[in-house]
Amino acid sequence: MTLAQAGFLLTTAIIGGALTAIAGGGGFVLFPALIFAGLPSINANATATVAGWLGCGVSLAAYRDELSAQRRISVVLGSISLIGATVGAVLLIYTPTVAFDRLVPYLLLFSTLLFAGGGKITSWLHSHLGELNQASWRSLIIASFIQFFIAVYGGFYGAGVAILILAALEMLGMKDIHKMNALKMLLMTCMSSFAVITFAIAGVIVWQPAILMMLGTIIGGYGGAYYARRLKQHLIKHFVIVVGFLMTCYFFIR
Structure with a gap:
């Protein structure tokens, strides 16, 4: 790895870490950067997971x-995320690269539209399932079921998973974008933890760029989360939608 490549990967990781903390989508910065640096797509995907x-x-x-005010849902959904992400990571190892590359833009389009229309979907859920409340076990069971499949996707590929998490939390009646972002980061951390273990055992991680980019995402992740909490909620939501559509367009064109 040359000095220019190292500088490029570090800068990209800082941007990716901030983007993930604010709205999700950091994987769409980290993953292409590693491809540009010459890594095969499976190795780039695993290395990007470690970096984030x-x-x-x-x-x-x-x-x-924000997390201390919602401990029960954090523990329940965090545990489900560990299981789902492990399943997804194992699926990735045994899936041909071409197959999941073709699937990614469609999943992103679905998740972005889901988040953009979250208010209408929430109203539909309320009318058919009753009032959803994260403090009730009924709602936690519904949330756990949805989160398991999101976590499988998160372990399988991961890019855009933040948008899926935010969409699911909004459907389940959460209104505060800062609390949603807090849970999003917790669940993404849980997903990445077990996915990293699985990828490490499989030997698909390239550690030199992974460690360098890990430093960058630490800087960007904390800074992004710090400033995201000081922005107006509707601005953050609009930013999430714009980022989602931009990422979708990129991967349809790619």
């Missing part, structure tokens, strides 16, 4: 107040 792992974890420090 500590960035997600460190950003939790900026959300400690």
Whole structure:
């Protein structure tokens, strides 16, 4: 790895860490950067997961107040995320690269539209399932079922998973974007933790760029989370939607 490549990967990781903390989508910065650096796509995907792992974890420090107010749902959904992400990571190892490359833009389009129309979907859920409340076990069971499949996708590929998490949380009646972001970062950390273990055992991680980019995502992740909490909620939501559509367009064109 040359000095120019190292500088490029570090800068990209800082941007990716901040983007993940604010709205999700950091994987769409980290993954292409590693491809440009010459890594095969499977190795780039696994290495990008490692690179974003500590960035997600460190950003939790900026959300400690929001997480302390919702401990039960954090424990339940966090545990489900560990299981689902492990399943997804194993699926990735045994899936041909061409197959998941073709699937990614469609999943992103679906998740972005889901988040953009979250208000209408929430109203539909309320009318058919009754009032959803994250403090009830009924709602936790529904949330756990949805989160398991999101976590499978998160372990399988990961890019855009933040948008899926935010969409699911909004459907389940959460209104505060800062609390949603706090849970998003917690669940993404849980997903990455077990995915990293699986990828490490399989030997598909390239550690030199992974460690360098891990440093960048730590810087960007904490800074992004810090400033995201000081922005107006509707601005953050609009930013998430714009990022989602931009990422979707990129991967349809790619």
